Amino acid sequence: MLSNVHIEALSSLPPLREVISAHGLRAEKSLGQNFLLDQNLTDKIARQAADLSGKTVIEIGPGPGGLTRSLLKTHAEKVVAIEFDPRAVEALQGLKEAAQGRLEILQLDALQADLKTISEGPKVIIANLPYNIATALLLGWLKDLRESPGCYDEMILMFQKEVAMRICADKGNKTYGRLSVISQWLCETKAVMELPPAAFTPPPKVKSSVVRFTPRPPESDAPAFDVVEQLTQQAFGQRRKMIRSTLKPYQEHFEKLGLDPQSRAEELQVSDFIKLAKNLP
Numbered sequence: 001m002l003s004n005v006h007i008e009a010l011s012s013l014p015p016l017r018e019v020i021s022a023h024g025l026r027a028e029k030s031l032g033q034n035f036l037l038d039q040n041l042t043d044k045i046a047r048q049a050a051d052l053s054g055k056t057v058i059e060i061g062p063g064p065g066g067l068t069r070s071l072l073k074t075h076a077e078k079v080v081a082i083e084f085d086p087r088a089v090e091a092l093q094g095l096k097e098a099a100q101g102r103l104e105i106l107q108l109d110a111l112q113a114d115l116k117t118i119s120e121g122p123k124v125i126i127a128n129l130p131y132n133i134a135t136a137l138l139l140g141w142l143k144d145l146r147e148s149p150g151c152y153d154e155m156i157l158m159f160q161k162e163v164a165m166r167i168c169a170d171k172g173n174k175t176y177g178r179l180s181v182i183s184q185w186l187c188e189t190k191a192v193m194e195l196p197p198a199a200f201t202p203p204p205k206v207k208s209s210v211v212r213f214t215p216r217p218p219e220s221d222a223p224a225f226d227v228v229e230q231l232t233q234q235a236f237g238q239r240r241k242m243i244r245s246t247l248k249p250y251q252e253h254f255e256k257l258g259l260d261p262q263s264r265a266e267e268l269q270v271s272d273f274i275k276l277a278k279n280l281p
Helices: 004-011 016-022 039-047 066-072 086-091 093-099 134-147 161-168 178-186 225-237 248-257 270-278
Strands: 056-060 078-083 103-107 123-128 154-160 187-195 208-215
Touching: 004 093, 016 086, 039 066, 039 123, 039 187, 056 066, 066 078, 066 093, 066 123, 086 093, 086 103, 093 103, 134 154, 134 161, 134 178, 134 225, 154 161, 154 187, 161 178, 161 187, 161 208, 178 187, 178 225, 178 270, 225 270, 248 270
Parallel strands: 056 078, 056 123, 078 103, 123 154
Antiparallel strands: 154 208, 187 208
C-alpha cells in the first residue's frame, strides 16, 4: 500500500538521465529500447489502468525505470519488472531500495516468461513494450487469456502506432487483420494515448500509441486459440483474394454460417471468424 514514506522515498531518487549516465545505459536498438523519461507522460500511462489496489502490476522492459516509478506511485500492492538487459537491472537497484519491498526485478527474457505464475492474486500488465517483440508478446498474453480466463485483469500496452491501429481496427478498414480479430475476440480494445517520437530517448522513427485491453467474459464454447490463429493467418495471408479461395477447406460451412464465399477476409466480422472456428473439426 502506498504511504507518505513511500512517496518521499520515490521523490528523493536522482533524475532518470543521471541514472542512465551513471550506469552507461545507452539504448540498444537490438533490444528495441527507447526510453520514456517524462514523468508526466509515464504518470498518465499508469492512470489508464483501473483501480490497482491489491493488484500486482507486471512491467516488461523497464529500462532505467521511468514508468516503474509511476507505477510505484499508484496503489498497486506490488510491481514486478521483467528486464533482459543486465545494465538496466543494475540501474534499477536504487529504485528497488526506495520501493521498500514493493518492487521485484526479474532478469528474464519476456518471451520465455510465464506471467500467469509470477504472483498470486489479480495481475495487470502495464508496459512500454520493446517494439521488436511487441506483437509476439501480445499474442502470447492473449493465448494466456483464452487458456486461463481471468489470469490478467487488464493490459495497458504501448506499441508503434501502426500496430496499435491494427489491433483496434474495425472490419472493412485496410489495417484490419489477424491481430485485430484475435485481440478483439478476447478483449475490448481502445487506443487511449498517442506519443510523438520526441517523447523518447532516443526518438524512434514512428509515433507510438497506448492501447487498453479489457478481457471479455470467457465463452463456454470458445474455440482453441491455435485454431483461430491459424484460421486468421490463412484468411489474411492473401487478403485481396475471396474467402472461397483463401479458406477453401472450410467452404462447406459458409452457407450454414451465412458467409458470402465472395467476401474478402477484411469484410468478415470478428464473430464470423469465431463462428467458423467453432465449426471446424
